[in-house]
Amino acid sequence: MNPWRLGPLPLKPAGATERELHRMGRRYAVAMRTTALGCVSATALFQATPDRRALVVGVVTGLAAWNVAYARFSSRRWLLPADTLVIMLLCLTQRWTVPPDAVTDSTNWVLAVVTVTAIAHQWLTTVAGGVLLTTAIVVAHLAGNALAIPGSWAGTVPLGLWTFAEAGLSRVLFLLVRAGAQQADRIVAASERARRDAAVAAARRADEREHLAVLHDTAAATLLAVGARMVDGTEPWLAEQAARDLEILAAQPDFSDGDTDLVRLLNQVAGHAPVAVEVRSPAAVPMPAIRATAISAAVREALTNVARHAGVDTAELVVGRAGDRILVEVSDRGTGFAPEVVPPHRRGLSQSIAQRVARVGGRAIVTPRPGGGTLVSLEVPDG
Structure with a gap:
């Protein structure tokens, strides 16, 4: 796997449990994004000044429409780079969409979007890809802060670092859950191998029993009859019986149909x-x-x-x-x-x-x- 892969993780891991984990990861990211954007949109409209409310409504509406596309195409390779680009553009609009007194603190609604995006990306891409995408949106957020209030970017660096920490915790959680899924797949695979081995061993034992039964019913029975003097060797059917015994032992035809x-x-x-x-x-x-x-x-x-x-x-x-x-x-x-x-x-x-x-x-x-x-x-x- 390419460590810098930016698109969603491929659904080609070895086990069914891990495959289901990746499907659940996509659903989790979509649900989390949808819930967070609903709350954030209300906050954005509440914070907007009257002269900029129409602009904020347009941005929030566009963000909601994009989230619909995000949910619809969550498995496409181009989704995460495109989503990162959309969030970066949102960050650069803070000069017009975020009140000046909220730009540099944790009440900044754009910062909430950045955070939830960074967290969700960790469930959809590789470690290196997650680091790259998170870095891009955090840098864009700091740049948007600086454009909104020149000289303020240094004061918002701690918030950016906290976003990295939240993304890191999300990645650790994903890795732990994936490790559990991989362990479950290994246990299932080992159980399946044991089941197959047992089935093969049982089939071999059945073949051995069948061989011994055929031997017992044919040559052994005929030889015992001769050895026990149940026949004297002159019976006309004895040679025919011996020939049939040999034929059965050599061929054992399938009478299944x-x-x-x-x-x-x-x-x-x-x-x-x-x-x-x-x-x-x-x-x-x-x-x-x-x-x-x-x-x-x-x-x-x-x-x-x-x-x-x-x-x-x-x-x-x-x-x-x-x-x-x-x-x-x-x-x-x-x-x-x-x-x-x-x-x-x-x-x-x-x-x-x-x-x-x-x-x-x-x-x-x-x-x-x-x-x-x-x-x-x-x-x-x-x-």
């Missing part, structure tokens, strides 16, 4: 399950592919769990509707289990079933009955 038939997907899962599955379902259940895919993956894991842990080689798969929900149940008559004794590292229930269904807006309920089998209920929105 379009619809598919849930029943068709579940029949494929049942046909390649490590246990015999009795399927009871409608002829077709069309639904969004992403949900159907999640359900079929969860059913596959449920059937794999039957083969691993239930101690039976048959299961039942039921598909139906309940209002605006799709219901899928996988049940067996095996040994069942107690949820509280399931080790934390076992991912089947929490990852492959529950979280998969939850990610598509559904829920999974596993109802174990020790010694009486297990029921896995899946429920997702229909549509």
Whole structure:
């Protein structure tokens, strides 16, 4: 930024709070000027002598019209130099607009205009620019005093210095408020960075969980079936299943668009399950592919769990509707289990079933009955 910039400060600081501060600074300057000029105008008319009242009325009216332009164009670069020039011309008219007995003291209405202008400028320009503009109007004021009453300028220097002090206090206030705005912007920016970092970390964790779930549902399940001797390696579907596992791990296609038939997907899962599955379902259940895919993956894991842990080689798969929900149940008559004794590292229930269904807006309920089998209920929105 140019340190000698005379126009209004640009609205391009880093943070929203600081940008709003500059907007408020302009509004503050306009409101302060308008209020002060209203009071000053009344004082000017009261002080004017009868022979000069018409002139004072004209000057005050012109000053009011200029203040309207000041409010209208407060964001333009040319405003502050033009405003300073107007106030300097006003200062030079003191010979005709200010009574002689008020020229050199604090009742001088032009001095009030000079003061409020110097204060307002500090909120609209740089430090160096504020010093330059304040110096120009104070010098013009002293020159106007000297023209009105020759030899009086020395007595009005203290008033000029006091104007500098008031402008300096206004600048200090502005800098303190701006520092607070910048600190607020830094806090907001740091919070936003932390939020983004947390979102990225959560996305990475979700990707890792999804990868582990896919690995668990595919290659790990097939290898476990072989290793646990649930198959003897000669089954014709085993090679096909291994090929599908590799295809899923390599590609993992996006099924986020379009619809598919849930029943068709579940029949494929049942046909390649490590246990015999009795399927009871409608002829077709069309639904969004992403949900159907999640359900079929969860059913596959449920059937794999039957083969691993239930101690039976048959299961039942039921598909139906309940209002605006799709219901899928996988049940067996095996040994069942107690949820509280399931080790934390076992991912089947929490990852492959529950979280998969939850990610598509559904829920999974596993109802174990020790010694009486297990029921896995899946429920997702229909549509």
